[in-house]
Amino acid sequence: MQTLSDPDSRLSTARVLILGAGFAGLATAIRLGKERAKAQVTLVSRRNYHLFTPLLYQAATGLVDPDHIAQMVRPAARKYGFTLFEGEVSNVDIDAKTVQTSFGDLAYDYLVLAIGSETNDFGIRGVSEHAISLKTLPDAERIHSKIIDSLERALVISDQAKRKRLLAFVIIGGGATGVELAGSVRDFVKFLLNDYPGLAEDQFSVVLIELMQNLLPGLSRYLSEQTYRILSKRGIQIRLNSRVMEATDGGVLLSGGELIETGNIFWTAGTKSPKLVDNLDLEKERGRIKVDQFLRVREHPEIFAIGDLASISDLKTGEKVPWTAQSAVQEGDWVGIALSRVLSGRKIEPFVYQDKGYMLSLGRQVGVAEFRHFKTSGFFGWLLWRIIHIALITTTRSRLGVIFDWTFAYFYKRNAAHTEH
Amino acid sequence: MQTLSDPDSRLSTARVLILGAGFAGLATAIRLGKERAKAQVTLVSRRNYHLFTPLLYQAATGLVDPDHIAQMVRPAARKYGFTLFEGEVSNVDIDAKTVQTSFGDLAYDYLVLAIGSETNDFGIRGVSEHAISLKTLPDAERIHSKIIDSLERALVISDQAKRKRLLAFVIIGGGATGVELAGSVRDFVKFLLNDYPGLAEDQFSVVLIELMQNLLPGLSRYLSEQTYRILSKRGIQIRLNSRVMEATDGGVLLSGGELIETGNIFWTAGTKSPKLVDNLDLEKERGRIKVDQFLRVREHPEIFAIGDLASISDLKTGEKVPWTAQSAVQEGDWVGIALSRVLSGRKIEPFVYQDKGYMLSLGRQVGVAEFRHFKTSGFFGWLLWRIIHIALITTTRSRLGVIFDWTFAYFYKRNAAHTEH
Numbered sequence: 001m002q003t004l005s006d007p008d009s010r011l012s013t014a015r016v017l018i019l020g021a022g023f024a025g026l027a028t029a030i031r032l033g034k035e036r037a038k039a040q041v042t043l044v045s046r047r048n049y050h051l052f053t054p055l056l057y058q059a060a061t062g063l064v065d066p067d068h069i070a071q072m073v074r075p076a077a078r079k080y081g082f083t084l085f086e087g088e089v090s091n092v093d094i095d096a097k098t099v100q101t102s103f104g105d106l107a108y109d110y111l112v113l114a115i116g117s118e119t120n121d122f123g124i125r126g127v128s129e130h131a132i133s134l135k136t137l138p139d140a141e142r143i144h145s146k147i148i149d150s151l152e153r154a155l156v157i158s159d160q161a162k163r164k165r166l167l168a169f170v171i172i173g174g175g176a177t178g179v180e181l182a183g184s185v186r187d188f189v190k191f192l193l194n195d196y197p198g199l200a201e202d203q204f205s206v207v208l209i210e211l212m213q214n215l216l217p218g219l220s221r222y223l224s225e226q227t228y229r230i231l232s233k234r235g236i237q238i239r240l241n242s243r244v245m246e247a248t249d250g251g252v253l254l255s256g257g258e259l260i261e262t263g264n265i266f267w268t269a270g271t272k273s274p275k276l277v278d279n280l281d282l283e284k285e286r287g288r289i290k291v292d293q294f295l296r297v298r299e300h301p302e303i304f305a306i307g308d309l310a311s312i313s314d315l316k317t318g319e320k321v322p323w324t325a326q327s328a329v330q331e332g333d334w335v336g337i338a339l340s341r342v343l344s345g346r347k348i349e350p351f352v353y354q355d356k357g358y359m360l361s362l363g364r365q366v367g368v369a370e371f372r373h374f375k376t377s378g379f380f381g382w383l384l385w386r387i388i389h390i391a392l393i394t395t396t397r398s399r400l401g402v403i404f405d406w407t408f409a410y411f412y413k414r415n416a417a418h419t420e421h
Numbered sequence: 422m423q424t425l426s427d428p429d430s431r432l433s434t435a436r437v438l439i440l441g442a443g444f445a446g447l448a449t450a451i452r453l454g455k456e457r458a459k460a461q462v463t464l465v466s467r468r469n470y471h472l473f474t475p476l477l478y479q480a481a482t483g484l485v486d487p488d489h490i491a492q493m494v495r496p497a498a499r500k501y502g503f504t505l506f507e508g509e510v511s512n513v514d515i516d517a518k519t520v521q522t523s524f525g526d527l528a529y530d531y532l533v534l535a536i537g538s539e540t541n542d543f544g545i546r547g548v549s550e551h552a553i554s555l556k557t558l559p560d561a562e563r564i565h566s567k568i569i570d571s572l573e574r575a576l577v578i579s580d581q582a583k584r585k586r587l588l589a590f591v592i593i594g595g596g597a598t599g600v601e602l603a604g605s606v607r608d609f610v611k612f613l614l615n616d617y618p619g620l621a622e623d624q625f626s627v628v629l630i631e632l633m634q635n636l637l638p639g640l641s642r643y644l645s646e647q648t649y650r651i652l653s654k655r656g657i658q659i660r661l662n663s664r665v666m667e668a669t670d671g672g673v674l675l676s677g678g679e680l681i682e683t684g685n686i687f688w689t690a691g692t693k694s695p696k697l698v699d700n701l702d703l704e705k706e707r708g709r710i711k712v713d714q715f716l717r718v719r720e721h722p723e724i725f726a727i728g729d730l731a732s733i734s735d736l737k738t739g740e741k742v743p744w745t746a747q748s749a750v751q752e753g754d755w756v757g758i759a760l761s762r763v764l765s766g767r768k769i770e771p772f773v774y775q776d777k778g779y780m781l782s783l784g785r786q787v788g789v790a791e792f793r794h795f796k797t798s799g800f801f802g803w804l805l806w807r808i809i810h811i812a813l814i815t816t817t818r819s820r821l822g823v824i825f826d827w828t829f830a831y832f833y834k835r836n837a838a839h840t841e842h
Contacts, residue, residue, distance in 0.1 A: 195495035
C-alpha cells in the first residue's frame with residue numbers, strides 16, 4: 001500500500017479515510033462523491049456489502065431473502081468515485097494519522113470513524129453460548145435456521161414437555177429490534193404450523209422480556225403503549241420489569257428465580273462499542289466517542305466519529321441523538337457535506353439532527369408509526385412502514401428483491417427451507 | 422415413534438418409507454399421492470428442502486439466489502398426503518424391515534432407497550482440505566464466497582505472482598457440472614472485474630482439468646466437441662488427459678509434474694455412494710445397488726433403489742441408465758406408479774428409461790442442446806436450457822425466484838456480496 005500511505009504523493013487532494021460501510025460510513029462516502037469533494041476517498045469495511053439492518057429481523061423470519069438485504073458497495077464505489085477495501089482494522093495511530101489494517105497501513109488526512117456497535121451481553125452468564133443475537137447477516141440466518149430446526153425436532157419428539165420447550169421462543173430485549181422480531185417470529189411460527197401436522201397452535205409460545213417497566217424505552221409513550229397492545233393481542237407474552245440472570249440450555253432464568261423454559265433464546269437487549277473504539281485514547285461517554293457539534297473528536301479536528309459509536313448531543317434538545325439508522329444516515333451525509341466544504345475552504349454549520357419520526361412493523365398487516373404531526377397504528381402504520389422502507393433501500397437489486405419477497409410472502413409463503421449455512 | 426413402528430396398527434394400508442428428498446425420492450412421494458395409492462407414505466430426509474441441483478453452479482456464481490433453489494418439501498407433503506421427517510438415517514435392518522434414524526426407528530412394508538451420492542475425491546491427497554466440491558447448498562455458498570474473497574484479497578495485494586494465483590480458478594472434472602461451473606465462473610469473474618479497479622482481465626484465468634481425452638465423457642461427441650469449442654473460445658484453458666496427483670495450498674499438481682498455481686480449486690470430478698449404502702448387505706455394481714427391471718433389489722422385492730445410488734440397466738440399450746436428475750425423476754415417478762398398482766393388486770410393466778436429450782448452459786447467452794431429432798448450440802441452446810429448466814422447477818416460489826434472479830442478472834448484476842454463511 002505504498003501509494004496510499006505516502007502523504008507526499010497526494011499533495012493536491014486530501015486523503016479521506018472512512019472506516020465502516022454501515023449507514024453512517026456509506027452515507028459519508030456517497031455524499032463526498034456527490035459533492036465532488038477535493039478528496040481521495042477510501043472506505044475500509046469488514047465486508048464488501050452494506051447490510052440493510054432494519055430488515056434483519058425479516059431475514060431471520062423468512063420474510064425477505066438474506067441476500068436481498070446485503071447491498072453490494074462496489075457499484076456505489078465506482079459510481080461515486082471512492083475506493084473500497086475489504087479488511088479488518090486493527091488499530092488507529094492517532095498521532096501518526098495512520099490506520100493499521102489486515103492488508104497494510106493506510107495514512108489519512110481526515111478520518112471518519114463509523115464502524116458501528118457490537119452485541120452487548122452485559123456479561124450475563126450463558127448468553128453468548130445459548131442465545132443468538134441479531135446484528136449480522138449470519139445472525140439472522142442462525143435465527144432462521146434455529147426456528148425451523150426447533151419445529152422439525154418438535155415434530156419427531158413424543159415427550160410433550162420437551163416439545164413445548166422446543167416451541168417456546170424467547171426474545172430478550174424490548175427495544176425496536178426486539179419488538180419487531182417478536183411480532184415476526186410469532187407470525188412465522190404460526191404460519192409454519194400449517195405445514196407441520198401434529199404440532200398444535202396451543203403448544204407454541206412467544207415471550208418478550210424487557211428489563212424496564214415499558215417496551216421501547218427511550219421512545220414515546222404512544223409507540224410503547226400501542227406496541228404493547230398490538231403484541232399482547234397477537235398472543236405474545238410480554239414480561240416487563242424482568243431481569244435475566246442466566247441463559248441456559250433449558251431456558252432463561254429471571255431474577256425472581258423463575259425459569260422460562262425454552263430452547264430458543266434470541267438476544268436483542270443491548271449494544272456496545274467495538275474493541276477498536278475501546279482501545280482508542282479518545283474522550284468517551286458511556287463507551288461512545290464524544291464529539292463536538294461538528295461531529296469531530298475534541299483535540300483531533302481531523303477525526304469525525306458518527307453512527308452507533310458516537311455520543312452526539314442534539315443541539316435543539318440537549319439530549320443524545322438516538323443510535324438509529326436514520327440518524328446515522330443524517331450524520332454521514334452531514335460529514336460528507338462538511339468535509340467537501342472544508343476542503344474547498346468554505347465554512348460549515350453545526351450538525352442539527354432532524355427527528356423524522358419512528359415506525360415499527362409488528363406483524364402481518366399491523367404496525368405503528370409516529371411523526372411530528374401525525375401518528376397511526378394498525379394496517380396503515382404497517383403499510384407506511386413498508387412503503388418508506390422500500391424507499392430507504394438504495395440499490396435496485398435489493399429494492400426489487402425485497403418487493404419480490406414481500407409480494408410472494410404476502411400472497412403465498414415465507415421461506416421455511418432448513419438451509420444451514 | 423410408537424405409532425409408526427408398530428406394524429399391527431396399520432393393517433389396512435401398506436407403510437411405504439422413502440429415504441431421501443432428491444429428485445428420485447420426491448418424485449416417488451408425489452406420484453404415490455397423485456395415484457392415491459393405498460399407502461401410508463413417509464419420507465425421511467436429511468433436510469426439509471429439495472435441492473434443485475441443476476442450478477447449483479448458478480448459486481455458486483451469483484446468478485441465482487441459493488434460497489431459490491432450495492424448494493420446501495412440507496407444502497408438497499401436505500398437498501400429496503405424505504409425512505416428512507427431517508433426520509439422519511443411520512442404518513437399514515433389512516431382515517427386520519426397520520430403518521434406524523436420529524429420531525427413532527421406522528418400520529416399513531416397502532422401502533425406497535433414494536439418498537443419492539456424495540462427492541468422491543478418489544483419495545487424492547489434499548482434495549478434501551484444499552478443494553471445494555459442488556454437491557450441496559453450503560458447497561455452492563462456499564464457492565461463491567471463495568470467488569469474492571479471492572478478488573477482494575487480490576485487490577489489496579501488491580505481489581503480482583500472488584495476485585495472479587488468487588485470480589486463477591481451477592475446476593477439476595470436465596463432466597456436466599464441471600463445464601457448466603467453468604463457463605459460469607468465467608462470466609462471473611469477468612463481470613466482477615468491472616467493479617474491482619486495478620484488477621485487469623489478463624490477470625485472471627479459468628482452467629478446466631479432465632482426466633479423459635475429451636470433455637463430458639459418456640455424453641455424445643456433438644455435446645463434447647461443441648462444449649470444447651465454446652469454452653475454449655471464451656478463454657477457458659482446457660486440460661484434457663490430465664491426472665491430478667495432489668491439491669495443495671499453492672495449486673494443483675498434475676501427473677507430469679506440472680503445478681497449476683491457484684488459490685481456488687473446485688472439485689466436480691466424481692461421486693460415490695453414501696456410507697449407508699456401502700454398509701448395506703445388498704448386491705452392488707461399482708458401489709451402486711444393483712436392481713432388476715422393476716427397480717427392486719434382488720431377493721428383496723419390497724426394496725426399491727433409485728437415483729444416483731442405483732445401478733440400472735437400460736432395457737433397450739443394455740447400457741447403464743445415466744445418473745442424472747432426468748433419470749432420477751423418471752425412476753421415482755415409475756416407482757410411485759408401480760407401487761400404487763401393486764398395492765391395488767394390479768400388474769406392473771418393467772421400467773423403461775426415456776432419454777429425453779441433454780442440455781448444457783455454458784455462459785451468458787451460450788449453451789448446447791441435443792435431443793433425438795434435433796441439436797443446437799449457441800444462443801438458442803442457451804435459451805432452450807433456460808426455458809426447460811424453469812419448467813422443471815416444481816414450486817412456485819423457486820420458479821418465480823429464479824426468473825427474478827435471471828432477469829435481474831441479465832439486465833443488471835450478479836450477486837457479489839461477500840456474505841459468509
